[in-house]
Amino acid sequence: MSAVNVARLSAEPLHVTVVNGAHPVGRGVAYGLRRPEYLLNVAARNMSAFPDEPEHFLEWLRTRSEFESTPEVELRERFISRQIYGDYLRAIVQHHLQSPGAMTPVSAQTIVGDVLDVEPLDSGGLVHLADGTTLRADRVVLATGNEAPNPLPGAEALTDHRAWVGNPWHAWEDRLPGPDGNVVILGTGLSAVDAIITLRTLGWLGSIDAVSRHGWFPHAHFRGIEYPEFPPPGVDLATLGLDALRALVETHCALLHERNANPAIIVDKLRPHTQRIWNGFDRQDRLTFATEHAARWNVFRHRIAPDIAAQITSSQLTGQLRVHAQRIEELTAAGSDRIRVRLADGRTLDADLVINATGPATRFTATRSALLQNLLRRGLIAPDDTDMGVRVDPDHTVVDAAGERSDLLLALGPMLRGTYWETIAVPELRVQARRVAETLLGSSRMDLDEGQLLLEYMI
Numbered sequence: 001m002s003a004v005n006v007a008r009l010s011a012e013p014l015h016v017t018v019v020n021g022a023h024p025v026g027r028g029v030a031y032g033l034r035r036p037e038y039l040l041n042v043a044a045r046n047m048s049a050f051p052d053e054p055e056h057f058l059e060w061l062r063t064r065s066e067f068e069s070t071p072e073v074e075l076r077e078r079f080i081s082r083q084i085y086g087d088y089l090r091a092i093v094q095h096h097l098q099s100p101g102a103m104t105p106v107s108a109q110t111i112v113g114d115v116l117d118v119e120p121l122d123s124g125g126l127v128h129l130a131d132g133t134t135l136r137a138d139r140v141v142l143a144t145g146n147e148a149p150n151p152l153p154g155a156e157a158l159t160d161h162r163a164w165v166g167n168p169w170h171a172w173e174d175r176l177p178g179p180d181g182n183v184v185i186l187g188t189g190l191s192a193v194d195a196i197i198t199l200r201t202l203g204w205l206g207s208i209d210a211v212s213r214h215g216w217f218p219h220a221h222f223r224g225i226e227y228p229e230f231p232p233p234g235v236d237l238a239t240l241g242l243d244a245l246r247a248l249v250e251t252h253c254a255l256l257h258e259r260n261a262n263p264a265i266i267v268d269k270l271r272p273h274t275q276r277i278w279n280g281f282d283r284q285d286r287l288t289f290a291t292e293h294a295a296r297w298n299v300f301r302h303r304i305a306p307d308i309a310a311q312i313t314s315s316q317l318t319g320q321l322r323v324h325a326q327r328i329e330e331l332t333a334a335g336s337d338r339i340r341v342r343l344a345d346g347r348t349l350d351a352d353l354v355i356n357a358t359g360p361a362t363r364f365t366a367t368r369s370a371l372l373q374n375l376l377r378r379g380l381i382a383p384d385d386t387d388m389g390v391r392v393d394p395d396h397t398v399v400d401a402a403g404e405r406s407d408l409l410l411a412l413g414p415m416l417r418g419t420y421w422e423t424i425a426v427p428e429l430r431v432q433a434r435r436v437a438e439t440l441l442g443s444s445r446m447d448l449d450e451g452q453l454l455l456e457y458m459i
Protein backbone atom coordinates (compact mmCIF):
# COMPACT_ATOMS: atom_id res chain seq x y z
CA MET A 1 0.00 0.00 0.00
CA SER A 2 3.00 2.30 0.47
CA ALA A 3 3.98 1.63 -3.14
CA VAL A 4 0.40 2.17 -4.31
CA ASN A 5 0.23 5.49 -2.47
CA VAL A 6 3.49 6.58 -4.08
CA ALA A 7 1.94 5.80 -7.48
CA ARG A 8 -1.25 7.68 -6.54
CA LEU A 9 0.46 10.77 -5.16
CA SER A 10 3.68 11.30 -7.07
CA ALA A 11 3.79 14.11 -9.61
CA GLU A 12 7.36 13.18 -10.60
CA PRO A 13 8.68 10.14 -12.47
CA LEU A 14 9.87 7.48 -10.04
CA HIS A 15 10.58 3.77 -10.17
CA VAL A 16 9.27 1.55 -7.38
CA THR A 17 10.36 -2.04 -6.90
CA VAL A 18 8.38 -4.27 -4.57
CA VAL A 19 10.39 -7.27 -3.38
CA ASN A 20 8.24 -9.87 -1.74
CA GLY A 21 8.86 -13.38 -0.44
CA ALA A 22 6.51 -16.31 -0.80
CA HIS A 23 3.16 -14.50 -0.80
CA PRO A 24 1.58 -12.81 -3.84
CA VAL A 25 1.94 -9.03 -3.52
CA GLY A 26 -1.09 -7.67 -1.72
CA ARG A 27 -2.25 -10.83 0.02
CA GLY A 28 0.53 -11.21 2.58
CA VAL A 29 -0.13 -13.90 5.17
CA ALA A 30 -3.51 -12.53 6.23
CA TYR A 31 -5.47 -12.51 2.97
CA GLY A 32 -4.17 -15.63 1.25
CA LEU A 33 -6.06 -18.30 -0.61
CA ARG A 34 -5.46 -21.06 1.89
CA ARG A 35 -8.93 -21.29 3.45
CA PRO A 36 -12.19 -19.66 2.29
CA GLU A 37 -13.81 -19.85 5.75
CA TYR A 38 -11.60 -17.15 7.29
CA LEU A 39 -13.45 -13.89 7.81
CA LEU A 40 -12.19 -10.36 8.39
CA ASN A 41 -12.45 -9.29 12.00
CA VAL A 42 -13.30 -5.71 11.03
CA ALA A 43 -16.64 -4.77 9.42
CA ALA A 44 -16.54 -3.95 5.68
CA ARG A 45 -17.30 -0.26 6.24
CA ASN A 46 -13.92 0.18 7.92
CA MET A 47 -11.69 -1.86 5.60
CA SER A 48 -10.96 0.69 2.87
CA ALA A 49 -7.28 0.57 1.92
CA PHE A 50 -7.22 4.37 1.60
CA PRO A 51 -7.69 6.73 4.55
CA ASP A 52 -8.87 9.49 2.21
CA GLU A 53 -11.50 7.25 0.51
CA PRO A 54 -13.39 5.56 3.35
CA GLU A 55 -16.02 4.01 1.03
CA HIS A 56 -13.45 2.50 -1.34
CA PHE A 57 -13.78 -1.12 -0.18
CA LEU A 58 -17.58 -0.97 -0.11
CA GLU A 59 -17.65 0.45 -3.63
CA TRP A 60 -15.30 -2.28 -4.82
CA LEU A 61 -17.48 -4.94 -3.16
CA ARG A 62 -20.43 -3.63 -5.16
CA THR A 63 -18.61 -4.58 -8.37
CA ARG A 64 -18.88 -8.24 -7.38
CA SER A 65 -21.99 -10.11 -8.35
CA GLU A 66 -22.49 -11.70 -4.93
CA PHE A 67 -22.80 -8.29 -3.22
CA GLU A 68 -24.54 -6.31 -5.92
CA SER A 69 -27.98 -6.54 -4.36
CA THR A 70 -26.98 -6.70 -0.68
CA PRO A 71 -28.71 -3.83 1.16
CA GLU A 72 -26.26 -1.04 2.03
CA VAL A 73 -26.79 -1.27 5.80
CA GLU A 74 -26.13 -4.98 5.70
CA LEU A 75 -23.03 -4.76 3.50
CA ARG A 76 -21.43 -2.13 5.72
CA GLU A 77 -21.64 -4.38 8.76
CA ARG A 78 -20.63 -7.62 6.99
CA PHE A 79 -17.45 -9.49 7.94
CA ILE A 80 -16.22 -10.38 4.48
CA SER A 81 -14.03 -13.36 3.68
CA ARG A 82 -10.30 -12.60 3.99
CA GLN A 83 -9.75 -14.21 0.56
CA ILE A 84 -12.03 -11.59 -0.96
CA TYR A 85 -10.15 -8.85 0.86
CA GLY A 86 -6.99 -10.26 -0.72
CA ASP A 87 -8.70 -9.99 -4.13
CA TYR A 88 -9.37 -6.33 -3.32
CA LEU A 89 -5.73 -5.63 -2.47
CA ARG A 90 -4.59 -7.53 -5.56
CA ALA A 91 -6.96 -5.45 -7.70
CA ILE A 92 -5.51 -2.25 -6.24
CA VAL A 93 -1.96 -3.45 -6.96
CA GLN A 94 -2.96 -4.35 -10.51
CA HIS A 95 -4.63 -0.99 -11.07
CA HIS A 96 -1.93 1.27 -9.63
CA LEU A 97 1.30 -0.66 -10.10
CA GLN A 98 0.94 -3.28 -12.79
CA SER A 99 -1.15 -1.58 -15.46
CA PRO A 100 -1.36 2.07 -14.48
CA GLY A 101 -1.27 3.36 -18.05
CA ALA A 102 -0.93 7.14 -18.20
CA MET A 103 -2.47 7.70 -14.75
CA THR A 104 0.86 8.14 -13.01
CA PRO A 105 4.45 9.03 -13.87
CA VAL A 106 5.52 6.18 -11.55
CA SER A 107 6.71 2.89 -13.00
CA ALA A 108 6.73 -0.23 -10.87
CA GLN A 109 8.08 -3.73 -10.85
CA THR A 110 7.56 -6.71 -8.59
CA ILE A 111 10.30 -9.18 -7.75
CA VAL A 112 9.67 -12.49 -6.00
CA GLY A 113 12.58 -13.08 -3.66
CA ASP A 114 13.92 -12.77 -0.14
CA VAL A 115 15.90 -9.73 0.87
CA LEU A 116 18.80 -10.61 3.16
CA ASP A 117 20.51 -7.29 3.69
CA VAL A 118 20.68 -3.62 2.78
CA GLU A 119 24.12 -2.14 2.39
CA PRO A 120 24.36 1.66 2.71
CA LEU A 121 26.25 3.55 -0.01
CA ASP A 122 27.37 7.18 0.01
CA SER A 123 24.03 7.92 -1.53
CA GLY A 124 21.22 5.33 -1.28
CA GLY A 125 21.92 1.67 -0.75
CA LEU A 126 22.25 -1.80 -2.24
CA VAL A 127 19.50 -4.31 -1.55
CA HIS A 128 20.89 -7.86 -1.43
CA LEU A 129 18.59 -10.73 -2.34
CA ALA A 130 19.04 -14.35 -1.27
CA ASP A 131 19.63 -15.44 -4.89
CA GLY A 132 22.66 -13.16 -5.12
CA THR A 133 21.09 -10.36 -7.13
CA THR A 134 21.31 -6.77 -5.94
CA LEU A 135 19.15 -3.70 -6.48
CA ARG A 136 20.24 -0.13 -6.20
CA ALA A 137 17.78 2.10 -4.31
CA ASP A 138 17.58 5.69 -3.13
CA ARG A 139 15.20 4.79 -0.31
CA VAL A 140 14.11 1.45 1.14
CA VAL A 141 10.81 0.86 2.95
CA LEU A 142 10.71 -1.97 5.48
CA ALA A 143 7.23 -3.50 5.34
CA THR A 144 8.14 -7.05 6.33
CA GLY A 145 4.94 -7.53 8.30
CA ASN A 146 3.93 -10.41 10.48
CA GLU A 147 6.55 -12.81 11.73
CA ALA A 148 5.95 -16.52 12.27
CA PRO A 149 5.34 -17.65 15.87
CA ASN A 150 8.07 -17.68 18.43
CA PRO A 151 9.77 -21.07 18.89
CA LEU A 152 8.74 -22.80 22.13
CA PRO A 153 10.90 -24.81 24.57
CA GLY A 154 11.74 -28.12 22.92
CA ALA A 155 10.33 -27.13 19.51
CA GLU A 156 13.74 -26.90 17.83
CA ALA A 157 14.06 -30.69 18.01
CA LEU A 158 10.60 -31.15 16.43
CA THR A 159 11.16 -29.18 13.22
CA ASP A 160 10.77 -32.28 11.01
CA HIS A 161 8.35 -34.18 13.24
CA ARG A 162 5.20 -35.16 11.34
CA ALA A 163 2.92 -34.02 14.20
CA TRP A 164 4.48 -30.54 14.50
CA VAL A 165 3.08 -27.41 12.81
CA GLY A 166 5.49 -24.58 13.66
CA ASN A 167 3.62 -22.02 11.57
CA PRO A 168 -0.20 -22.05 11.63
CA TRP A 169 -0.35 -20.13 8.33
CA HIS A 170 1.13 -23.06 6.42
CA ALA A 171 -1.21 -25.84 5.26
CA TRP A 172 -1.57 -28.61 7.86
CA GLU A 173 -5.00 -30.03 6.92
CA ASP A 174 -3.56 -33.01 5.02
CA ARG A 175 -1.83 -34.17 8.20
CA LEU A 176 -4.98 -34.40 10.32
CA PRO A 177 -5.45 -37.64 12.28
CA GLY A 178 -8.67 -39.69 12.07
CA PRO A 179 -11.82 -38.90 14.11
CA ASP A 180 -10.42 -40.59 17.24
CA GLY A 181 -7.33 -38.38 17.12
CA ASN A 182 -6.36 -35.33 19.13
CA VAL A 183 -5.13 -31.89 18.03
CA VAL A 184 -3.45 -29.50 20.48
CA ILE A 185 -3.44 -25.80 19.59
CA LEU A 186 -0.88 -23.69 21.40
CA GLY A 187 -2.44 -20.24 21.88
CA THR A 188 -6.03 -18.98 22.04
CA GLY A 189 -5.68 -15.82 19.90
CA LEU A 190 -6.76 -15.05 16.35
CA SER A 191 -4.56 -17.73 14.73
CA ALA A 192 -5.91 -20.36 17.14
CA VAL A 193 -9.44 -19.27 16.19
CA ASP A 194 -8.53 -19.76 12.51
CA ALA A 195 -7.32 -23.30 13.22
CA ILE A 196 -10.48 -24.26 15.15
CA ILE A 197 -12.72 -22.82 12.41
CA THR A 198 -10.86 -24.89 9.81
CA LEU A 199 -11.25 -28.08 11.90
CA ARG A 200 -14.99 -27.41 12.11
CA THR A 201 -15.31 -26.57 8.42
CA LEU A 202 -13.60 -29.82 7.52
CA GLY A 203 -16.11 -31.67 9.72
CA TRP A 204 -13.27 -33.15 11.70
CA LEU A 205 -14.67 -34.99 14.74
CA GLY A 206 -11.60 -35.55 16.92
CA SER A 207 -10.85 -33.70 20.14
CA ILE A 208 -9.13 -30.32 20.39
CA ASP A 209 -7.14 -28.93 23.32
CA ALA A 210 -6.20 -25.24 23.28
CA VAL A 211 -3.58 -23.97 25.71
CA SER A 212 -2.65 -20.43 26.65
CA ARG A 213 -1.57 -18.65 29.80
CA HIS A 214 -5.02 -17.14 30.40
CA GLY A 215 -7.19 -19.40 28.25
CA TRP A 216 -9.06 -16.39 26.81
CA PHE A 217 -10.45 -16.36 23.28
CA PRO A 218 -11.08 -13.04 21.51
CA HIS A 219 -14.54 -11.65 22.24
CA ALA A 220 -17.21 -11.18 19.58
CA HIS A 221 -18.22 -7.88 18.03
CA PHE A 222 -21.48 -6.55 19.46
CA ARG A 223 -23.70 -3.54 19.14
CA GLY A 224 -22.70 -1.12 21.89
CA ILE A 225 -24.87 1.18 23.96
CA GLU A 226 -24.48 4.91 24.45
CA TYR A 227 -22.14 5.50 27.38
CA PRO A 228 -21.31 9.21 27.52
CA GLU A 229 -19.92 8.84 31.07
CA PHE A 230 -16.58 7.68 29.63
CA PRO A 231 -14.18 9.39 29.34
CA PRO A 232 -15.35 11.56 32.24
CA PRO A 233 -15.56 15.23 31.25
CA GLY A 234 -12.39 17.17 31.99
CA VAL A 235 -10.19 14.07 32.33
CA ASP A 236 -7.29 13.87 29.90
CA LEU A 237 -6.74 10.13 29.48
CA ALA A 238 -3.32 10.70 27.92
CA THR A 239 -1.79 12.26 31.00
CA LEU A 240 -3.17 9.94 33.69
CA GLY A 241 -0.43 7.31 33.58
CA LEU A 242 -1.08 3.58 33.70
CA ASP A 243 -2.13 3.11 37.34
CA ALA A 244 -4.72 5.90 37.39
CA LEU A 245 -6.01 4.92 33.96
CA ARG A 246 -6.43 1.31 35.03
CA ALA A 247 -8.34 2.35 38.16
CA LEU A 248 -10.63 4.57 36.08
CA VAL A 249 -11.27 1.82 33.53
CA GLU A 250 -12.03 -0.72 36.26
CA THR A 251 -14.55 1.63 37.89
CA HIS A 252 -16.41 2.12 34.62
CA CYS A 253 -16.31 -1.57 33.73
CA ALA A 254 -17.94 -2.30 37.10
CA LEU A 255 -20.64 0.32 36.35
CA LEU A 256 -21.34 -1.27 32.97
CA HIS A 257 -21.52 -4.69 34.61
CA GLU A 258 -24.15 -3.35 36.98
CA ARG A 259 -26.18 -2.17 33.98
CA ASN A 260 -25.83 -5.60 32.37
CA ALA A 261 -23.87 -3.96 29.52
CA ASN A 262 -20.68 -5.29 27.99
CA PRO A 263 -17.63 -3.65 29.63
CA ALA A 264 -15.79 -3.95 26.32
CA ILE A 265 -17.56 -0.69 25.46
CA ILE A 266 -14.78 0.98 27.46
CA VAL A 267 -12.15 -0.44 25.11
CA ASP A 268 -14.07 1.05 22.19
CA LYS A 269 -14.30 4.38 23.93
CA LEU A 270 -10.55 4.30 24.55
CA ARG A 271 -9.71 3.64 20.89
CA PRO A 272 -9.67 7.24 19.66
CA HIS A 273 -7.27 8.06 22.49
CA THR A 274 -5.00 4.98 22.32
CA GLN A 275 -2.25 6.69 20.38
CA ARG A 276 -2.07 9.68 22.72
CA ILE A 277 -2.28 7.47 25.80
CA TRP A 278 0.57 5.33 24.52
CA ASN A 279 2.63 8.42 23.76
CA GLY A 280 1.95 9.69 27.27
CA PHE A 281 3.10 6.46 28.94
CA ASP A 282 6.68 6.37 30.14
CA ARG A 283 8.86 3.37 29.30
CA GLN A 284 7.92 1.51 32.50
CA ASP A 285 4.18 2.00 31.89
CA ARG A 286 4.56 0.63 28.37
CA LEU A 287 6.44 -2.43 29.58
CA THR A 288 3.99 -3.03 32.43
CA PHE A 289 1.04 -2.71 30.06
CA ALA A 290 2.61 -5.14 27.57
CA THR A 291 3.45 -7.77 30.18
CA GLU A 292 0.52 -7.49 32.59
CA HIS A 293 -2.45 -6.09 30.70
CA ALA A 294 -1.97 -6.73 26.99
CA ALA A 295 -3.53 -10.21 27.04
CA ARG A 296 -6.78 -8.85 28.48
CA TRP A 297 -6.72 -5.79 26.22
CA ASN A 298 -6.28 -7.98 23.16
CA VAL A 299 -9.31 -10.21 23.80
CA PHE A 300 -11.57 -7.14 23.98
CA ARG A 301 -9.79 -5.13 21.33
CA HIS A 302 -9.23 -7.71 18.56
CA ARG A 303 -12.82 -8.89 18.45
CA ILE A 304 -14.03 -11.48 15.98
CA ALA A 305 -17.11 -11.81 13.79
CA PRO A 306 -20.12 -12.95 15.87
CA ASP A 307 -20.58 -15.99 13.64
CA ILE A 308 -16.98 -17.09 14.22
CA ALA A 309 -17.30 -16.56 17.99
CA ALA A 310 -20.49 -18.64 17.97
CA GLN A 311 -18.62 -21.51 16.34
CA ILE A 312 -15.88 -21.42 19.01
CA THR A 313 -18.51 -21.42 21.78
CA SER A 314 -20.33 -24.30 20.13
CA SER A 315 -17.11 -26.37 20.00
CA GLN A 316 -16.65 -25.76 23.72
CA LEU A 317 -20.27 -26.59 24.57
CA THR A 318 -20.18 -29.88 22.67
CA GLY A 319 -17.01 -30.82 24.55
CA GLN A 320 -14.93 -31.10 21.38
CA LEU A 321 -12.77 -28.14 22.43
CA ARG A 322 -11.19 -28.02 25.88
CA VAL A 323 -9.30 -24.93 27.00
CA HIS A 324 -6.37 -25.02 29.44
CA ALA A 325 -5.22 -21.83 31.15
CA GLN A 326 -1.62 -22.89 31.70
CA ARG A 327 1.90 -21.98 30.68
CA ILE A 328 3.48 -24.34 28.17
CA GLU A 329 6.52 -25.86 29.85
CA GLU A 330 8.03 -28.07 27.15
CA LEU A 331 7.37 -30.02 23.97
CA THR A 332 8.85 -33.45 23.33
CA ALA A 333 8.39 -36.18 20.73
CA ALA A 334 6.24 -39.08 21.99
CA GLY A 335 7.45 -41.52 19.37
CA SER A 336 7.50 -40.70 15.67
CA ASP A 337 3.77 -39.94 15.37
CA ARG A 338 2.85 -37.96 18.45
CA ILE A 339 4.03 -34.97 20.47
CA ARG A 340 3.75 -34.50 24.23
CA VAL A 341 2.96 -31.02 25.56
CA ARG A 342 3.96 -30.56 29.19
CA LEU A 343 2.09 -27.82 31.06
CA ALA A 344 3.37 -25.79 34.01
CA ASP A 345 1.02 -27.61 36.43
CA GLY A 346 2.69 -30.92 35.51
CA ARG A 347 -0.13 -32.23 33.30
CA THR A 348 0.72 -33.53 29.83
CA LEU A 349 -1.28 -33.55 26.61
CA ASP A 350 -0.35 -36.07 23.92
CA ALA A 351 -1.37 -35.06 20.42
CA ASP A 352 -1.40 -36.36 16.86
CA LEU A 353 -0.96 -32.79 15.67
CA VAL A 354 0.35 -29.75 17.59
CA ILE A 355 -0.20 -26.32 16.01
CA ASN A 356 1.89 -23.41 17.25
CA ALA A 357 -0.43 -20.39 17.25
CA THR A 358 1.32 -18.49 20.03
CA GLY A 359 2.13 -15.41 17.95
CA PRO A 360 5.42 -13.71 17.16
CA ALA A 361 8.21 -12.93 19.60
CA THR A 362 7.49 -9.86 21.71
CA ARG A 363 11.17 -8.75 21.74
CA PHE A 364 12.04 -7.09 18.46
CA THR A 365 15.75 -7.90 18.77
CA ALA A 366 14.77 -11.62 18.87
CA THR A 367 13.40 -11.29 15.33
CA ARG A 368 13.98 -14.36 13.18
CA SER A 369 14.18 -12.26 10.01
CA ALA A 370 17.71 -12.50 8.58
CA LEU A 371 17.15 -9.08 6.99
CA LEU A 372 16.20 -7.35 10.25
CA GLN A 373 19.05 -9.10 12.11
CA ASN A 374 21.52 -7.86 9.49
CA LEU A 375 20.16 -4.32 9.71
CA LEU A 376 20.42 -4.45 13.51
CA ARG A 377 24.00 -5.71 13.23
CA ARG A 378 24.87 -2.87 10.88
CA GLY A 379 23.27 -0.35 13.25
CA LEU A 380 21.01 0.82 10.40
CA ILE A 381 17.98 0.11 12.57
CA ALA A 382 17.66 0.01 16.35
CA PRO A 383 14.99 -1.21 18.77
CA ASP A 384 12.73 1.38 20.40
CA ASP A 385 13.37 1.76 24.12
CA THR A 386 10.95 -1.06 25.00
CA ASP A 387 12.38 -3.46 22.39
CA MET A 388 8.88 -4.08 20.99
CA GLY A 389 9.78 -2.79 17.55
CA VAL A 390 12.04 -0.68 15.42
CA ARG A 391 12.62 2.98 16.31
CA VAL A 392 11.10 5.52 13.90
CA ASP A 393 10.26 9.21 13.83
CA PRO A 394 6.60 10.25 13.37
CA ASP A 395 7.12 10.50 9.59
CA HIS A 396 8.22 6.81 9.61
CA THR A 397 11.89 7.57 8.98
CA VAL A 398 13.99 4.98 10.80
CA VAL A 399 16.21 6.27 13.61
CA ASP A 400 19.47 4.33 13.52
CA ALA A 401 21.62 2.95 16.36
CA ALA A 402 23.50 6.26 16.59
CA GLY A 403 20.20 8.07 17.13
CA GLU A 404 20.32 9.70 13.67
CA ARG A 405 17.46 9.88 11.18
CA SER A 406 18.23 7.41 8.39
CA ASP A 407 18.79 8.79 4.89
CA LEU A 408 17.87 5.40 3.54
CA LEU A 409 15.27 3.50 5.55
CA LEU A 410 11.60 3.92 6.44
CA ALA A 411 9.43 1.39 8.26
CA LEU A 412 5.78 0.63 8.91
CA GLY A 413 3.45 -2.10 10.06
CA PRO A 414 3.63 -4.62 12.89
CA MET A 415 7.28 -3.75 13.63
CA LEU A 416 6.18 -0.37 15.02
CA ARG A 417 4.43 -1.85 18.05
CA GLY A 418 6.63 0.01 20.54
CA THR A 419 5.90 3.35 18.83
CA TYR A 420 2.17 3.04 18.26
CA TRP A 421 0.96 -0.07 20.12
CA GLU A 422 -1.96 -0.24 17.64
CA THR A 423 -0.15 -1.02 14.40
CA ILE A 424 -1.50 -4.27 13.03
CA ALA A 425 -4.93 -3.80 11.52
CA VAL A 426 -5.86 -2.14 8.23
CA PRO A 427 -7.42 1.00 9.79
CA GLU A 428 -3.99 1.84 11.23
CA LEU A 429 -1.89 0.51 8.38
CA ARG A 430 -3.65 2.51 5.66
CA VAL A 431 -2.78 5.74 7.49
CA GLN A 432 0.83 4.60 7.91
CA ALA A 433 1.15 3.60 4.23
CA ARG A 434 -0.04 7.00 3.14
CA ARG A 435 2.33 8.76 5.54
CA VAL A 436 5.27 6.68 4.28
CA ALA A 437 4.44 7.68 0.70
CA GLU A 438 4.26 11.33 1.72
CA THR A 439 7.64 11.14 3.45
CA LEU A 440 9.15 9.51 0.37
CA LEU A 441 7.69 12.20 -1.83
CA GLY A 442 8.60 14.98 0.57
CA SER A 443 5.05 16.16 0.95
CA SER A 444 2.39 16.17 3.61
CA ARG A 445 -0.99 15.99 2.05
CA MET A 446 -2.89 14.11 4.70
CA ASP A 447 -5.77 16.43 5.33
CA LEU A 448 -7.59 13.91 7.46
CA ASP A 449 -8.90 14.00 10.91
CA GLU A 450 -7.28 10.87 12.32
CA GLY A 451 -9.41 11.01 15.43
CA GLN A 452 -12.42 10.75 13.14
CA LEU A 453 -10.95 7.73 11.40
CA LEU A 454 -10.30 5.97 14.65
CA LEU A 455 -13.77 6.81 15.83
CA GLU A 456 -15.19 5.16 12.76
CA TYR A 457 -13.14 2.09 13.47
CA MET A 458 -14.33 1.97 17.01
CA ILE A 459 -18.06 2.07 16.33
Ligand SMILES: Cc1cc2nc3c(=O)[nH]c(=O)nc-3n(C[C@H](O)[C@H](O)[C@H](O)COP(=O)(O)OP(=O)(O)OC[C@H]3O[C@@H](n4cnc5c(N)ncnc54)[C@H](O)[C@@H]3O)c2cc1C
Pocket (backbone or CB within 6 Å): 019, 020, 021, 022, 023, 024, 027, 028, 029, 030, 031, 039, 040, 041, 042, 082, 113, 114, 115, 116, 143, 144, 145, 146, 147, 191, 369, 371, 412, 413, 414, 424, 425, 426, 427, 429
Ligand atom coordinates in the same frame (compact mmCIF):
# COMPACT_ATOMS: atom_id res chain seq x y z
C1 LIG B 1 -3.97 -14.28 9.98
C2 LIG B 1 -4.20 -12.80 10.02
C3 LIG B 1 -5.49 -12.27 9.88
C4 LIG B 1 -5.71 -10.89 9.91
N1 LIG B 1 -6.97 -10.39 9.79
C5 LIG B 1 -7.18 -9.05 9.79
C6 LIG B 1 -8.49 -8.50 9.63
O1 LIG B 1 -9.46 -9.23 9.51
N2 LIG B 1 -8.64 -7.14 9.62
C7 LIG B 1 -7.57 -6.31 9.78
O2 LIG B 1 -7.73 -5.09 9.76
N3 LIG B 1 -6.33 -6.81 9.95
C8 LIG B 1 -6.12 -8.15 9.95
N4 LIG B 1 -4.85 -8.65 10.10
C9 LIG B 1 -3.79 -7.69 10.32
C10 LIG B 1 -3.24 -6.99 9.07
O3 LIG B 1 -4.14 -6.68 8.09
C11 LIG B 1 -2.08 -7.70 8.55
O4 LIG B 1 -1.17 -7.83 9.58
C12 LIG B 1 -1.49 -6.95 7.36
O5 LIG B 1 -1.67 -7.80 6.30
C13 LIG B 1 -0.05 -6.55 7.53
O6 LIG B 1 0.42 -6.15 6.28
P1 LIG B 1 1.94 -6.03 5.96
O7 LIG B 1 2.06 -5.75 4.52
O8 LIG B 1 2.57 -5.09 6.93
O9 LIG B 1 2.55 -7.45 6.30
P2 LIG B 1 2.31 -8.89 5.69
O10 LIG B 1 0.94 -9.03 5.17
O11 LIG B 1 2.78 -9.85 6.73
O12 LIG B 1 3.29 -8.91 4.44
C14 LIG B 1 4.69 -8.84 4.58
C15 LIG B 1 5.29 -9.44 3.34
O13 LIG B 1 6.67 -9.22 3.38
C16 LIG B 1 7.33 -10.38 2.94
N5 LIG B 1 8.66 -10.36 3.52
C17 LIG B 1 9.01 -10.34 4.83
N6 LIG B 1 10.36 -10.31 4.94
C18 LIG B 1 10.86 -10.32 3.70
C19 LIG B 1 12.19 -10.33 3.16
N7 LIG B 1 13.25 -10.29 3.95
N8 LIG B 1 12.34 -10.35 1.81
C20 LIG B 1 11.24 -10.35 0.99
N9 LIG B 1 9.97 -10.36 1.44
C21 LIG B 1 9.79 -10.35 2.78
C22 LIG B 1 6.47 -11.53 3.41
O14 LIG B 1 6.69 -12.68 2.63
C23 LIG B 1 5.08 -10.95 3.23
O15 LIG B 1 4.56 -11.25 1.97
C24 LIG B 1 -4.62 -10.03 10.07
C25 LIG B 1 -3.32 -10.56 10.21
C26 LIG B 1 -3.12 -11.92 10.18
C27 LIG B 1 -1.72 -12.45 10.31
